[in-house]
Amino acid sequence: MMKAKLSNGPLKIAGAMSGTSLDGVDVAVLTTDGTSIEHFGESHFRPYSEEEQYVLTAALGKWAGPEVEAATEVIQAAHIDALSVIKDCDLIGFHGQTLAHEPRGRGTLQVGDGEALAKALGVPVVWDFRSADVQMGGEGAPLAPFYHFACAKWMQATQPVVFLNLGGVGNLTWVDPTKSAPEDPGALLAFDTGPANAPINDLMRERLGQAYDKDGAVALRGNVETGALELFLAEQYFSRMPPKSLDRNDFSEMISLVKELSDADSAATLTAMSAAAVAKGMEHCPSMPTQVLVTGGGRQNPVMMEMLRVSLDCPVVPIEEVELDGDMLEAQAFAYLAARVARGLPTSCPSTTGVSALVGGGILSTPN
Secondary structure (H helix, E strand, O other), X not given: OOOOOOOOOOEEEEEEEEOOOOOEEEEEEEEEOOOOEEEEEEEEEEEOOHHHHHHHHHHOOOOOOXXXXXXXXXXXXXXXXXXXXXXXXXXXXXXXXXXXXXOOOOEEEEEOOHHHXXXXXXXXEEEOOOHHHHHOOOXXXXXXXXXXXXXXXXXXXXXXXEEEEEOOEEEEEEEOOOOOOOOOOOOEEEEEEEEOOHHHHHXXXXXXXXXXXXXXXXHHOOOOOHHHHHHXXXXXXXXXXXXXXXXXXXXXXXXXHOOOOOHHHHHHHHHHHHHHHHHHHHOOOOOOOOOEEEEOHHHHOHHHHHHHHHHOOOOEEEHHHHOOOOOOHHHHHHHHHHHHHHHOOOOEOHHHHOOOOOEOOOEEEXXX
16 A cells, blocks of 8 residues: 545545454445545455454453453454555545443443554554544444435435444434535434344354354244244333444343244344334434435345335335445445544534534544
């Protein structure tokens, strides 16, 4: 990579995202001025090895100690490896890896050193996107909504749409594209809906030694245990008004609700729980959107998608239907947010994270 001067016009930015599913590092290039999307560039996925996944999993929920140090080393090395593929970018947006998230308690922890990354790659890096939001009383998540607003503008949408990301945790952004800016009152509402793929993936690893339920094949053979589903939906989280956010392991007890069930029934029930959490979340939207655009790994699970279509009163489609990349949207989001940080623009607001005022999160580190 080569260091480039940060001009006032559009920047070519590489965004890097390592999500709660712990599958690897997504890297996506976006050309943007931090307001509008100019161009979608190349993308790259660098998977974690089994050993790397083991190290990262062992550090989940921890705030310090040898496990966190080991996870930081994995994240640093994997991101240098992944980002080295991208040539001649002006800036990097580096999310790092969330290990612990407790906005009303100890704060939020994303491991990865942006300053060291800038020196290793020779490119300015924006990182630590969430801390400022949490310090000002926000949830620190979700942070992609400002980018979702830009995507709705790029799509030339004229009526409200919902972006639904089904990663390890599910999150929803309701967008009114008639507003001028994402921070305008009524432009956005965003929050975590509940668990999505994380408990299903954990079940697959524990029971079958598989990373995930490919094509929903295991869930397709099973039946939903309605008693377990009702217990899950009785959780207080679903009645809380948004904005609100979750840690990956906040619903880890979901596994215990299905421990007596067969593999197929367990997978079907956990998938139904994730879909039902979205349906409960949609009740908070200011108005019914024209469509729900699904991004993240969950859109590739036909059982999950069908459960969503049955439970929601609007079309539910993979985001590729509007010519966006559902695998790389979050990586693109952190490229977009990096441009906003570099330009001094806000990255979150009261309706996206519950923060008390507009916040421009993130630290800019230069190679020198």
